[in-house]
Amino acid sequence: MDFQYLNYWQEKAKNITLESRLFINGQYCQAQDNDTFDIVDPAAQRTLTQVSRGKKADVDIAVRAARDVFERGDWSQASPAKRKAVLSKLADLMELHHEELALLETLDTGKPIRHSLRDDIPGAARAIRWYAEAIDKVYGEVASTGVNELAMIVREPIGVVAAVVPWNFPLLLACWKLGPALATGNSVILKPSEKSPLTAIRLAQFAKEAGLPDGVFNVIPGFGHEAGQALSQHPDVDVITFTGSTRTGKQLLRDSGDSNMKRVWLEAGGKSANIVFADCPDLQNAAANTAAGIFYNQGQVCIAGARLLLEDSIADEFIALLKEQANNWLPGNPLDPNTTMGTLIDNAHADNVHNFIRDGESLGKLVLDGRDGKHPAAIGPTIFVDIDPNTRPGRDEIFGPVLVITRFTTEAQALELANDSDYGLGAAVWTRDLSRAHRMSRRLKAGSVFINNYNDGDMTVPFGGYKQSGNGRDKSLHALEKFSELKTIWISLES
Known part of the structure; x- marks a missing residue:
């Protein structure tokens, strides 16, 4: 087939349309101050486009939209079957547009198209589909009590999740976090690396087409010391999930303590x-x-x-x-x-x-x-x-x-x-x-x-580390625990 040849991908690269704006509350938009930054193809050593540079003002708007839709319950109170159907549709769209996403990933990062096409994009779609399929098969518990009590243990969505992801596997690692966070009913703000935001920006349109309510999924490209820190210090962000350097992970922990003690889940460095x-x-x-x-x-x-x-x-x-x-x-x-x-x-x-x-x-x-x-x-x-x-x-x-x-x-x-x-x-x-x-x-x-x-x-096993490689786990059912609150409901029964 043609996609096996260099000319095919070079021609697609010439004609590809690059979306470069923030995605907030179901709409693409410029940054509040209209600032941008360059996205460079490291292989061709050329500027691909200028992407909107999200900062604190943009983060505040996105968090407000995410919180409002969470409290309304459009997604957070939707049935597991409804969330499963929407996320399955998102996985379908990712697979339908897999060549486009693979090309964006390669242009953005310099990784071989064979790996973007074979590993990154199928793996990202698989993560979304896996959590879509899992969410209506996860049950609560009933504790052992006396005959006059009923104790139920349930999990509820935690609220607003900020996902800060790196540039080495931009879409794949984003979906490791988006899958469980969205499946459990949370609103999510995704901050891709300033070096590789293009697939995240494109994914936002697919999420809207799949049926995610406006405000449930937002994308704020930008720099760590601006958009990233605005998220980590925001008092209305409940969870920050991060993959990246140990140094940045430590800063996120400090920011959490200095703000609202948000949960911080880290997958940091390694020297395996x-x-x-x-x-x-x-x-x-x-x-x-x-x-x-x-x-x-x-x-x-x-x-x-x-x-x-x-x-x-x-x-x-x-x-x-x-x-x-x-x-x-x-x-x-x-x-x-x-x-x-x-x-x-x-x-x-x-x-x-x-x-x-x-x-x-x-x-x-x-x-x-x-x-x-x-x-x-x-x-x-x-x-x-x-x-x-x-x-x-x-x-x-x-x-x-x-x-x-x-x-x-x-x-x-x-x-x-x-x-x-x-x-x-x-x-x-x-x-x-x-x-x-x-x-x-x-x-x-x-x-x-x-x-x-x-x-x-594969997706059935958790991924994460000991010591300064971080805490928490991506993948598997264990990841669902990071994005939900555990609640006990104790009922006294009439005798």
């Missing part, structure tokens, strides 16, 4: 350990998964396997296999369906990754160098060996295609190295020993542990 033992059942498969685990999405993945721990006896063999696998991850034109690596999100972030690589050169052995200088935002697979785990490249989240390899000799040493991190988002263990797999998975301090795979999973 991928541990390969000598009894790994298939080194070739492990090497392929390891490469994907750090080089996919140009390494801009919070749960990327950025630390590879190798048992010493197989380390050299595994590194050789890994370097071969890296050949499958080479930067190219993101609009070419054959491209597996696009560009980093922008030149500034690429400069930061370059700084990490330069630091690493003085601290360990650079066995694969992804720098070629041909494109300011493109960096290919980069691998360091024998860097001290306590150095900056060994501990800090680089958020690029940079892998740091450390050798170990015993299971205890591997566990100590893996847990010696400020983060605890994910970890993986490759072993044939079932007992070892159980021991390690129980003792690794991570929200997700993968055995003989890296980062597998």
